Amino acid sequence: MTAGGAPALDHLPARAPTRAVAVFCHGGTVASVEPPRERALSLLRMRAIEQFVRAAGGDLGLDTYVVRYRVAGWNGVAADAYADVRWALSEVRARHGSEVPVALVGHSMGGRAALRAGGDASVRTVCALAPWTPPGEPVDHLRDRTAFVLHGRGDRWVPAALSADYAVRAERAGARIARFTIAGGHSMVRRAPVWHAFVRDVVLAGTGLAPWRADLREALERRELAAPL
Template identity: 40%
Template sequence: MPAQLTWPVEPDGPSAVVLVLHGGRDRSQAPVREWQTAVLRMRPFAGALADASDGRIAVAAIRYAVRGWNGAAASPLRDTELALEQVTGRHPDLPLGLLGHSMGGRVALQLGGDERVRAIAALAPWVEPQDPVRSHPGLHVLIRHGTRDRMTSPKRSKAYAEALAARGVDVTYESVSGGDHAMLRQASQWHQRTADYLVRQLLTD
């Protein structure tokens, strides 16, 4: 089954669009199902974006073809590159944001060099030391990581933020005290803070 793109929120005449990217695994060729936790945990972000933007932001969500990153194949990255073509074809010239969790955060950060992307929110991103630092002029990045995350590394996230800052990128790193990888603790705060950030970056000239 190929990757699927859905539109949880699509108002008439939106002023911006956000693509939501879910998490996954290191290696897996198993298909992604809509009822899997990695997919479900991203749904509240669509509602938070709609509320925070007063209905001015359209929200698309990708469901990858397979659950794994899969080494050099970078499976979700390829899926997302194709999804971006669909999103920008449907809503050309609108400010575009990426919101990714875990593996989805890694995907979002690796698309930081795409000049169509104005803002990125990477939540508990999976960052590897060999990941290239990608950016372009005018990019805004928020990286949030919980202090109790045992799945992905807050230290690597902070180091990536510092590398972006060294390039002159407008980047904010936030350490979430007591936050876990699944974003279950302080869940509403994760949703609201992320939505507020993207609204500010995408709807403010």
């Protein structure tokens, strides 16, 4: 792993006995060994989504965590964000036990890290938001795993075609995956309530705290890879 400080987890505990955990992974950049900025937009947006989900799930027993990366970049084969998410999952197991279901939520670089960590035994579902999934990103580990993708059709930072190709390859590898598209770009600001509700509903249903929303369930059953929201 790239040299730097230790990763960390920011925690919002459930308001009831813990029944599930959601781990949120914010975006970053292609290459940087500098620590993420405290006021980075990617971190602020992920905090807003975390707080929205926790408001809905806290009384149901949902704990939430935001991963604090050591460095802001993916950094090629070092895959630093992925390494930090793997650490976060081991830390969650140490705190809550191996039987507590986990949802991984990631945006952009964090979406890539969440999808790559989706084969972990604790993870019940992955929710990837505008994920940066370059050609050749591994998919075989998602066989028999559940993942949802939401991507802005006008995304100029991470083109939606990347997650479209990834979803096709993951489905062929045996993943239970559904992909939705939405008007807007990479920052998830346009139609923000729709992004927030999507994450909330995937997390709560994916960890067994709520029933599936009809369109999510139907898209997953059909392996729908281009449903609009």
